[in-house]
Amino acid sequence: xxxxxxxxxxxxSKATAGSQTSFxxxxxxxxxxxxxxxxxxxxxxxxxxxxxxxxxxKAFQNINRFNPDFKFSTWLYTIAVRLSISDYRxxxxxxxxxxxxxxxxxxxxxxxxxxxxxxxWILARxxxxxxxxxxxxxxxxxxxxxxIAKVMKKTQIxxxxxxxxxxxxxAKRLSQPGYSENATGTVPVKxxxxxx
Amino acid sequence: MFCxxxxxxxxxxxxxxxxxxxxxxxxxxRCASCREFAQFSESLENRCVKDVPGFLDSYNKxxxxxxxxxxTTQQGPKSSPRRKPALVPVLxxxxxxxxxxxxxxxxxxxxxxxxxxxxxxxxLGISKTSFENVLVKIDSPFEEELFELKQxxxxxxxxxxxxxxxEIGEEPD
Numbered sequence: 001x002x003x004x005x006x007x008x009x010x011x012x013s014k015a016t017a018g019s020q021t022s023f024x025x026x027x028x029x030x031x032x033x034x035x036x037x038x039x040x041x042x043x044x045x046x047x048x049x050x051x052x053x054x055x056x057x058k059a060f061q062n063i064n065r066f067n068p069d070f071k072f073s074t075w076l077y078t079i080a081v082r083l084s085i086s087d088y089r090x091x092x093x094x095x096x097x098x099x100x101x102x103x104x105x106x107x108x109x110x111x112x113x114x115x116x117x118x119x120x121w122i123l124a125r126x127x128x129x130x131x132x133x134x135x136x137x138x139x140x141x142x143x144x145x146x147x148i149a150k151v152m153k154k155t156q157i158x159x160x161x162x163x164x165x166x167x168x169x170x171a172k173r174l175s176q177p178g179y180s181e182n183a184t185g186t187v188p189v190k191x192x193x194x195x196x
Numbered sequence: 197m198f199c200x201x202x203x204x205x206x207x208x209x210x211x212x213x214x215x216x217x218x219x220x221x222x223x224x225x226r227c228a229s230c231r232e233f234a235q236f237s238e239s240l241e242n243r244c245v246k247d248v249p250g251f252l253d254s255y256n257k258x259x260x261x262x263x264x265x266x267x268t269t270q271q272g273p274k275s276s277p278r279r280k281p282a283l284v285p286v287l288x289x290x291x292x293x294x295x296x297x298x299x300x301x302x303x304x305x306x307x308x309x310x311x312x313x314x315x316x317x318x319x320l321g322i323s324k325t326s327f328e329n330v331l332v333k334i335d336s337p338f339e340e341e342l343f344e345l346k347q348x349x350x351x352x353x354x355x356x357x358x359x360x361x362x363e364i365g366e367e368p369d
Binding site: 020023024027028031032033035036049052053056057060061118119120121122124135138139140145160163164167168170171174 | 204208255260
């Protein structure tokens with residue numbers, strides 16, 4: 001059985017029993033995901049790296065406290081969000097003028113994005129941070145609204161609103177002239193709504 | 197204005213997994229903007245899932261090695277912490293114990309501690325029976341009148357009986 005076929009739950013259970021290799025596999029799986037999730041929350045690349053490192057360290061030290069009734073990804077993302085909040089607070093205390101700048105793309109960046117618009121996540125990067133995060137957790141991590149609300153420390157209604165705004169804004173951006181694809185995308189879809 | 201409400205319903209249906217209600221469906225059939233939004237929202241999930249691997253490729257894999265080297269220098273997982281006892285059962289048990297203790301103390305305490313008028317009189321040397329007799333007399337000021345009325349009623353009854361002269365159980369002559 002290859003490592004890819006092993007589920008997160010099995011890896012966590014082995015890591016709890018003391019297998020560092022299993023935990024390393026979890027690091028390989030989740031560090032790129034955490035990186036892209038935290039990318040627009042933290043000011044610099046160095047800070048993101050520190051934050052990811054801290055997240056895994058915390059998870060490694062507290063793996064015995066992980067409740068297997070929940071998904072590992074939910075637990076890991078929750079740790080990352082909490083650490084990013086405390087990191088933001090401490091940086092604000094150190095430097096009162098520090099305000100995380102919302103990601104607003106430069107004109108040339110927009111051109112590049114239009115060229116790269118084959119990938120929806122590159123376009124999603126232009127959304128507001130919270131909308132991007134909600135979208136990432138929903139579709140990249142396959143979390144329910146309840147899980148998203150838990151990770152982001154928001155209400156379920158707020159999580160729904162963030163997802164709705166993310167869809168509206170993405171649809172709006174894709175319908176702007178310059179994007180090669182139409183708003184419906186190129187992926188064949190099995191319709192959930194019977195009337196479509 | 198109504199389209200924004202219908203679009204919200206479309207998003208909500210996608211997130212909850214429930215089907216759209218009839219009025220929303222009818223509106224989507226009529227409205228091109230809402231129909232386009234519904235189609236886009238539905239296709240978004242597949243598109244996002246498909247594009248994740250390509251997006252993750254831009255990640256610098258050197259960071260993994262850094263993380264793992266930090267983990268190897270660290271001690272292993274902390275030993276499982278002793279779980280704190282749940283607060284609710286402990287509080288319930290404590291309050292139940294308190295109620296039972298109060299009940300036992302209440303029952304065990306001597307009843308002479310209760311200060312009633314009778315207890316006070318007994319302390320003064322007056323027996324309960326004599327006190328009750330006194331009370332009966334005080335409570336019945338019409339005792340004599342009632343006795344006289346009873347006597348009068350009895351004599352009236354005797355008089356009437358002697359006049360009617362009914363002989364019960366005897367054959368008439």
